[in-house]
Amino acid sequence: MSHDASHPAHLAHHFDSPEQQNQSSSLGMWLFLAQEVMFFGGLFVAYAVYRFKYADAFAVASGHLSLFWGAVNTVVLICSSLTMALAVRCGQLGDKRGIIRYVVATMILASVFLGIKGLEYAHKYEDQLVPGPQFEYVPDFDSYSVPVTAETADPNFAGHVQLFYSFYFVMTGLHALHMVIGLGLMVWLIVKAAKNHFSSEYYTPVEMTGLYWHFVDIVWIFLFPLVYLVWRH
Amino acid sequence: MSSPSDHHHVMPVRTYLNVFGALLVLTVLTVVVAFFDLGPLNVAVAVTIASAKAYVVLLYFMHVRYSNRIIWLTAAAGFVWFVLMLALTLSDYATRGWLPYPEAW
Amino acid sequence: MTKSRTHYLNVNHTVGSWLFTVDHKRIGLMYLGTILFFFLLGGIAAVLFRVELMTPGSTLMESETYNRLFTMHGITMIFFFLVPSIPAVLGNFLLPIMLGAKDLAFPKLNLASWYVFTIGGLLGLGSIIFGGVDTGWTFYTPYSSTYANSQVILAALGIFIAGFASIMTGLNFIVTIHKMRAPGLTWFRLPLFVWAHYATSIIIILGTPVIAITILLVAIERIFQVGIFDPALGGDPVLFQHLFWFYSHPAVYIMILPGMGVISEIIACFSRKRIFGYKVVAMSSLAIAILGFFVWGHHMFVSSQSMYAGMVFSILSFLVAIPSAIKVFNWTATLYGGSIKLDTPMLYALGFIGLFTIGGLTGLFLATMAINIHVHDTYFVVAHFHYVMVGGMVMAFFGGLHFWWPKMTGRHFSEMLGRITAVVIFIGFNLTFFPQFIVGYLGMPRRYHIYPEEFQIFHVLSTAGAAVLAVGYLLMAAYLFHSLILGKRSSRNPWKAIGLEWTIPSPPPTENFIDTPVVDYEAYDYSLERAYEDDEEDHS
CATH class of the missing domain: 1.10.287 (Helix Hairpins)
Structure with a gap:
């Protein structure tokens, strides 16, 4: 283990250079994200199978979600991705105050997203659309909000609608959980930035949190059309 | 690299x-x-x-x-693997009705 | 102790120095202790139900107990022993050393993985203590999600959590192999052990998250009564099988590939030859890792999967045989003309080659749709995967453990007892599992403990074999434990092997290498002078 003068404090003993350390972190983070793709991927495959089998039920069920709030949340999350990207840019430039400013902005946007999500959940709870024993859905054939097809006339139609909501809650719930973890990471970033740990030479944690946050954004980019936009015409 | x-x-x-x-x-x-x-x-x-x-x-x-190639590769691997998982799983559901199974064994 | 040299074992003796260590070698040993505990647990379950199976009727236990025992055996052996065994123990210990690195890229993550694994293991253990699980290790829905009245949630969470330990290890390995190789250690100078772990880690990263989400869905379905696979809502239980086998078939390769890496090391060393077709063997690991992902449907030929999907999966399954066969052929070609020494590790390696070949070839029977329907869920399947898992993987694990035992502990085990035990285990194994091919072919279904009397002879043979196997394992435990205290001290390179791990003292110092090594030779270059050097100078 060499203790030459060029050995900066943030360099762990088993790495030879900060470059090697940063590249290792970066590759590690990307592998983690690949893992995350497959984690959500399992859910998306299951969703795809059911949507393939019960297209009409999924269309009807999706129509009960609020397109307005879904779209607002999409915009909010894209904004938060922008602020996060700018926070990383401040990291590259060694702008400590910039990091804090943009990370706080990201956290505010994330909180708005989660707040809206919470309201949507509460609304679904009132409508008894939360899956489980209390789930209640009566297809409304009379007002033509549900067209009569071979599938919607299936006595188990309500069951298929419930399946949609199972996926809605599990998918958006896991996504929200990832956001909460992201918020925790950002608190850590602010503490580290305030303690002056970052410089233009070392801002790896900002960079990695940024990658994580953009991944969370990408998941939502796919969730939004798949969950909210099934049947709008 | x-x-x-x-x-x-x-x-x-x-x-x-x-x-x-x-x-x-x-x-x-x-x-x-x-x-x-x-x-x-x-x-x-x-x-x-x-x-x-x-x-x-x-x-x-x-x-x-x-980023360097290995990052490209890692990012691509996640998505490609997901698509393959989806494709092979759906290959089952899409072809189920093609040939009826015998009614009794 | 005549000469006191500081190494990773004696650098510090406190409990805290182990529990908070970030040294990959110590973490490897901690993993060794943990997985051997689960091996013992799974083994005890096996002994119990093998005894029950000696008689056609229900003698010792009822069906409920029997179901819980074979589930316990499956879950502990697969998720808490086989999957972590070679990567987390030997891989952890050796990978950085083979790369000429001081540690894995993320030492804290490595320690965290042990804790996560242990927590997962404790939940699994809890599920056994609070009454066990009766779904079989496969957790098929809707039985597991709706009907089973056992500790499914605990076991599912345990597996979910242990999965993340495995992901952490895999991630760490890939980054370490990419970024921390010593100067001169190019990709095609890497030991095949490293290649095998690289391939394994790819499967872990891309496969394990899928089982995590799947098993989480089962847990969610049980806890919140949210229908996901529930047929009452129109849910599809076969979908669970798709997702489950998307991981669990590649998981077979997670288990066997590291074993293949160990075998390559041992074969090269004990035939004093470079592995025949080194590059092809390295690439075949990657081929197995990739192809292994696209064959999962061969577990589902009789589960109402479309026949067309079945055909595709069947063909793809045959393809996996190609890289696997390449390995077997190349090992045999390496043996040809080599100066073979039949030391203990070599006996395990040779056992591996034979038994893995039987296990692999019977896998082709099972990938054939028509034959699969005949032998589906019979003891033929049980025998097949035990030939791969125990005959292959466990043999490789013990071969590797013996091979690197002097490196890890600095002590020699009794070579004579080692050889005897290897033979006992080989005999015991075949006596246990070969009759199961026959009885399975004759129609004995798996997971039943009451069976027609004409099958009894096979079950008695099998139980007798299990007893021999148990004696072998206990004997091994005894002499290995004995060697820790009274074993002869080992030199730097007791087997005269080539590889960076043999250039450093046994046991290695905490930082592995005093100076970063420079590699200017090919892997397994047994023509090198250094392979024959006498290294008496560092005997103590």
Whole structure:
């Protein structure tokens, strides 16, 4: 283990250079994200199978979600991705105050997203659309909000609608959980930035949190059309 | 593998704003398209637009454009593997009705 | 102790120095202790139900107990022993040393993985203590999600959590192999052990998250009564099988590939030859890792999966045989003309080659749709995967453990007892599992403990074999434990092997290498002078 003068404090003993350390972190983070793709991927495959089998039920069920709030949340999350990207840019430039400013902005946007999500959940709870024993859905054939097809006339139609909501809650719930973890990471970033740990030479944690946050954004980019936009015409 | 400049490649704020604008436009587009009945193409269009958005986020926000090959490969592997999982699973569901099983063994 | 040299074992003796260590070698040993505990647990379950199976009727236990025992055996052996065994123990210990690195890229993550694994293991253990699980290790829905009245949630969470330990290890390995190789250690100079772990880690990263989400869905379905696979709502239980086998078939390769890496090391050393077709063997690991992902449907030929999907999966399954066969052929070609020494590790390696070949070839029977329907869920399947898992993987694990035992502990085990035990285990194994091929072919279904009398002879043979196997394992435990205290001290390179791990003292110092090594030779270059050097100078 060499203790030459060029050995900066943030360099762990088993790495030879900060470059090697940063590249290792970066590759590690990307592998983690690949893992995350497959984690959500399992859910998306299951969703795809059911949507393939019960297209009409999924269309009807999706129509009960609020397109307005879904779209607002999409915009909010894209904004938060922008602020996060700018926070990383401040990291590259060694702008400590910039990091804090943009990370706080990201956290505010994330909180708005989660707040809206919470309201949507509460609304679904009132409508008894939360899956489980209390789930209640009566297809409304009379007002033509549900067209009569071979599938919607299936006595188990309500069951298929419930399946949609199972996926809605599990998918958006896991996504929200990832956001909460992201918020925790950002608190850590602010503490580290305030303690002056970052410089233009070392801002790896900002960079990695940024990658994580953009991944969370990408998941939502796919969730939004798949969950909210099934049947709008 | 890569020069230090890869890691420190600073993009102008303008690039970020352009990407942001593109993402907003694509979001509006995907909502608008959803109101047209394109039959089975609806899903295809929605997923294509979402993929385009994800691609832009990957390239610019996540700096993949300026990263070395192994990062490219890792990012690609996740998506390719997901698509293969989806394709092989759906190959079962899509072909189930093709040939009836004997009624009794 | 005549000469006191500081190494990773004696650098510090406190409990805290182990529990908070970030030294990959110590973490490897901690993993060794943990997985051997689960091996013992799974083994005890096996002994119990093998005794029950000696008689056609229900003698010792009822069906409920029997179901819980074979489930316990499956879950502990697969998720808490086989999956972590070679990567987390030998891989952890050796990978950084083979790369000439001081540690894995993320030492804290490595320690965290042990804790996560242990927590997962404790939940699994809890599920056994609070009454066990009766779903079989496969957790098929809707039985597991709706009907089973056992500790499914605990076991599912345990597996979910242990999965993340495995992901952490895999991630760490890939980054370490990419970024921390010593100067001169190019990709095609890497030991095949490293290649095998690289391939394994790819499967872990891309496969394990899928089982995590799947098993989480089962847990969610049970806890919140949210229908996901529930047929009452129109849910599809076969979908669970798709997702489950998307991981669990590649998981077979997670288990066997590291074993293949160990065998390559041992074969090269004890035939004093470079592995025949080194590059092809390295690439075949990657081929197995990739192809292994696209064959999962061969577990589902009789589960109402479409026949067309079945055909595709069947063909793809045959393809996996190609890289696997390449390995077997290349090992045999390496043996040809080599100066073979039949030391203990070599006996395990040779056992591996034979038994893995039987296990692999019977896998082709099972990938054939028509034959699969005949032998589906019979003891033929049980025998097949035990030939791969125990005959292959466990043999490789013990071969590797013996091979690197002097490196890890600095002590020699009794070579004579080692050889005897290897033979006992080989005999015991075949006596246990070969009759199961026959009885399975004759129609004995798996997971039943009451069976027609004409099958009894096979079950008695099998139980007798299990007893021999148990004696072998206990004997091994005895002499290995004995060697820790009274074993002869080992030199730097007791087997005269080539590889960076043999250039440093046994046991290695905490930082592995005093100076970063420079590699200017090919892997397994047994023509090198250094392979024959006498290294008496560092005997103590």
